[in-house]
Amino acid sequence: MDIPNEKLIEMYRGMLRIRHFEDRVKDLFAAGEMPGFVHLYLGEEAIAVGACSALEKDDYITSTHRGHGHILAKGGKMKFMMAELYGKATGYNKGKGGSMHIAWPKLGILGANGIVSGGIPIATGAAFSAKYRKSGQAAVCFFGDGAASEGTFHEAVNIASAFNLPVVYVCENNLYGVGTRQRDVRNIEDIADRGIGYGIPGLVVDGNNVVAVFEVVSEAVARAKNGEGPTLIECKTYRWRTHFEGEPDTYRPPEEVAYWLAREPIAPHRKLLIEQGILKEIEANQIEKDVLAELADAVEFARTSPLPDPETALEGLWA
């Protein structure tokens, strides 16, 4: 696939935005600056960026409890996300959502979701809506290996296939659902094989290779928009951190963590861009500086933003 240089550079920037954002959230959360829970996307950056790089602004995504990466990749602004994580009035969702519930339909973001598999029928419904309205949009549904064992997944994928809906199911197989190795509670190696059962293509891709993810999702989105129905794409990856911040890592062998840390997705992409002359070292460094500046502004914005008026807790239930 011939990918424009600008796109390849944007993928680099996109992954760095997630990496630094999450790394900072890790520290800020540990420092007690944020309430609630956070689930970090560190190590999986190539999937969100590769997949969202295949989408237009008005295409839909649904995300998960581990959703910061998807929202950033779909065009979310760091400052409104950070403010939401701080529970501030200036956050994307006025402090009512928090880390697990960020939505911004103007960017096609139909919500992160605190319920494992919750986004799967919602993305499918958005795809139905796009097809019904003949809008030319597609929906990408991000979900994990754990969600692929929920009934929600099976019911929604069957319907999407039966009605030929423009949806791409992107399964982020990071091997663990909370503290359980999902291969131990599933009798197939590749979740992608489940596509066969629903009459749709099921593909496996290296989830730590942003270009590979972009290529396979691009083809699936093109098929979706061309009326050829849904695709299931399983991205093999790993989460660097435990399920949520603060959870002790008692369930993963250290050598497994080390294996995957050595396969992190950003450095190889940067190397590729520099080797191919697409990006100079100094330009790559400048991109990273820009990302860090955006992040510093976001933290400052979140810290200095007002808390919501407590009375707003009683507003906004009804349309």
Added chain:
Amino acid sequence: MREIFYNQALGEALAEELRRDKNVVLWGIDIGPYGGANGVTKGLFDEFGPERIIDMPIAELGYVGLGVGAAATGLRPVIELQFSDWITLPSEMIINQAAKMRYMFGGVLEMPLVIRAPIGAYLSAGAQHSNSFESLFAFVPGIKVVTPSTPYNAKGLLKSAIRDNNTVLFFEHKKLYGVKGEVPEEEYTISLGEAEIIREGSDLTIVTYSYMCQFCLEAAKILEKQGVQVEIVDLRTVDPIDEKMFLDSVKKTHRLLVVQEAWRECSISSEIAAIAAEKALYYLDAPVLRVTAEDVPMPFSPVLEERVLPSVKKIIEAANTVLERKPA
């Protein structure tokens, strides 16, 4: 005025709203050429075609979830569940997704979703085809719950439900589909959350809804012959509850009986009694009583079902107790 059946009235509401707004789309099980298990969607497939009247696989979680995504992105899905008993299957999509999304996301999207489902017993249909689950959903913030009692109410309320930008659970009663009633030819709607006094009286207020309105009217006729004037408030919408209308009635009659077909514990009747205690206690001359189903799964055998469910006789007995009078 012309008389039509409850299921026809519902079908007319759907047809009119489908004609009015191209974003209205229907799906469910057997609603296409089959016409729906209760005949509500009869003829719609012919007029509106397979793009708008859609038969789904038997996958309630999946197709209700689809409705959440479609409603969030500009459509107005109206989903039929063949029996309300199965609403337990998609309840994740209703309770954790549809009901919460607008609030949880700070108002950045709306959820114009209607789920229609038949409730009710009195058919020896057994424990899994006789439920009335309206209380479960009235409990959840962000869902409106409608329970029409007549063809007129069914049509007017369904049209309002479809135009509402919130999630509406629309519980139709199985025993009412074949009931006829006056429905005007000209268009009308009934606001969600507005109760109706279906019988005026001065001695006792009965608050009820759905199929039980018929039982209460019958009981009131018998009590009238004994010199008791019963006022009946049909809630029509059980969430939001029209507090003012039933409290005004209680303040007039000073006695309150609540009648519902559903289980008793933590139900609509509990809510009505609580509201009366909070806001009209000093108007009451006697304790509030409730006639409800007994708190057991619905048994199959007709004699057992009859033992469990409300009846006209049980309503009259309870009314006499509230009225502190000896049975006639």
